[in-house]
Amino acid sequence: MKLSIRPDNLVVDIEKGGSLLEGVRSAGINLASSCGGKGTCGKCKVELVTGNLETKASMKKLGANEVLSCQSFFTDGDVTINIPNDGRRLSGHKVLINEISLPNPFGLEPLFRRVVLRLPEPSLDNNIDDLSRLLVELKREIGIEDIYFSLEMMQKLPRVLREGNWTVTVGLALLSCTEGGCGINGCRTEIIELEPGEVQGAYYGLAVDIGTTTVKVNLVDLTTGETVASGGEYNLQQRYGDDVINRIVYSTDEKDGLNRLQQAALTSINNLVQKMLSEQKIKEEHIYTCVVAGNTTMVHLFLGIPANNIRLEPYIPAASLPYPVKSRYLGLAMNPNGFIYTLPAVGSYVGGDITSGVLATRLSSKERISLLIDIGTNGEMVLGNSDWQISCACSAGPCFEGGGIKYGMRAMDGAIDKVDIGPDYEITVNTINDKKPQGICGSGLIDIMSTFLKEEIIGRTGKFDKNIKNTRLRLGEEGWEFVLVWGKDTEHGNDIVILETDIDNVIRAKGAIFGAIRVLMKNVGMTFDNVSEILIAGGFGNSLNIKDAITIGMLPDVPLEKYRYVGNTSLKGAQMSLTSVRAFEEVKEMSKGMTYLDLSIGNDFMEEFVSALFLPHTDFTLFKSVAVN
Ligand code: FES
DSSP, X not given: OEEEEETTTEEEEOOTTOBHHHHHHHTTOOBOOTTSSSSOSOTTEEEEEESOEEEOOOSSOOOTTEEEGGGEEEXXXXXXXXXXXXXXXXXXXXXXXXXXXXXXXXXXXXXEEEEEEEOOOOOSXXXXXXXXXXXXXXXXXXXXXXXXXXXXXXXXXXXXHHHTTTEEEEEEEOOOSTTSOOOSTTOOEEEEEEEEXXXXXXXXXXXXXXXXXXXXXXXXXXXXXXXXEEEEEEOGGGGGOSSHHHHHHHHHHXXXXXXXXXXXXXXXXXXXXXXXXXXXXXXXXXXXXXXXXEOHHHHHXXXXXXXXXXXXXXXXXXXXXOOOEEGGGTTOSSOTTSEEEEOOOSSSSXXXXXXXXXXXXXXXXXXXXXXXXXXXXXXXXXXXXXXXXXXXXXXXXXXXXXXXXXXXXXXXXXXXXXXXXXXXXXXXXXXXXGOOOOEEOHHHHHHHHHHHHHTTSBOTTSOBOTTOOSTTEEEETTEEEEEEEOGGGSSSSSOEEEEHHHXXXXXXXXXXXXXXXXXXXXHTTOOGGGOOEEEEESTTGXXXXXXXXXXXXXXXXXXXXXXXXXXXXXXXXXXXHXXXXXXXXXXXHHHHHOEEOOTTSSSHHHHHXXXXXSSSOSOGGGGTTSOOO
């Protein structure tokens, strides 16, 4: 049996009983599937053109001929479907890479380096064994004697020394500190490469940020510390759920679930690496090391470590700082002997992406107090300075990434990121890359909410002013909605609307973020006046309009000069650690001292969250610069 997919004209083989979602994936199309295939998000819907499918009862309203692909299964005969080229396809995402540069005070002292040794030739008077001869010279050259030497290297050693006429190039991994080994989680030096003679040329490392939504990779020349290529794509794990909880559930409840999630993360990274390598004409085996930053769940799943206890009280990860692992055990596209390191987590929901961010922004080395906020599917934040740091995380939900919003989509071509309202509710929209509108991205949602509030289209509870007499405001099948773009002007021909329930979702997300910030401040007995700078990190990048975010009560009402965009600090911190053992030591030390505030304990967060479910807030005094009607 065959599945034909329009408008791509793809045809793949299918089997009776297989799901349509898997069939679509086997054709290389990644459909959004926020709920992980439970039939609740509606993101995986496609149009059935011909053929028969066995479909389970749908919890979502579907149009004529529409089916949820996760709930539809092949029976007999060929099937043809149509998948409109809109936000439901996970492709063309604009991944921001190193868009903002931050100063790097660390010198070049990478986690892998090559050393050329010229050994004295053995003789009857100098007849110590080959290994001792090498180690003596290594100690003399770089001062390290606590070195691990594997059997694999031992088996190569006699040949390599003689082939190179007693000159040998040694590849050293995990020079944790120049003094040789700090003893933290497997910290030691290991010889992972031996080659005869003096080997010239560059060698490389990978800095990786595994986000819940996207994966970003920098390929770094370890001889210069320079980035030679960058890439970003969707995290293929999204097919198993949008957020970390859905993915943990999948990894636990589904047969082979953990392995599937691990392979999805590895494939996401490998696809990027292999593309970069072929463009740069670099061999895979010349990548000798990799540093990965990610939230606690992402790191567990990437390493294939069961993550189920992260979501069960008392919310304990298997490891905050897993030991470095040789690439051969994971199958990353790099030298199989090279080590993969992960950055340390502080708690189940404050992971290596945040400690990496603290490293990259130097928050923990400044006297003045900074607040770092990383906004993604989770809102994670750290407050502190060189003496102390306190962190917490809240679930913002997927709305800023397009989930839970009728026309929500990622920041990709055709996403509305700004609106202007003229007389008689005439609306002009701005879209990414000026493409025909397809949906609304996260920064667009914040802009729309702020504009609607100022124009009094919505009130402080986020409800539409039903006194507005205009065809744009109407009662649709899913409740009250406001038309942003009429179907004749959109990519897919449907009116792009924002629902009252969409606005509710954004209010809950912004309420969680602001509530978490308030709890953090209260815990240290401080006000925003005590904070010198607020650093905004995460996928929003500088597309987030801070003024709009203040207007809706998502970010604190402090002078705009206090805000600074810092971009993807998770990736930047990973790269700093890759190119500097001292940076890596610093982030490990810093994470041990950081306080983790669990917002699920006590009522503080719930009270703050509920107070923040208004626009901008129930307490006007917190948003004095926002004119409230
Ligand atoms: Fe199919 Fe969510 S409804 S993946």
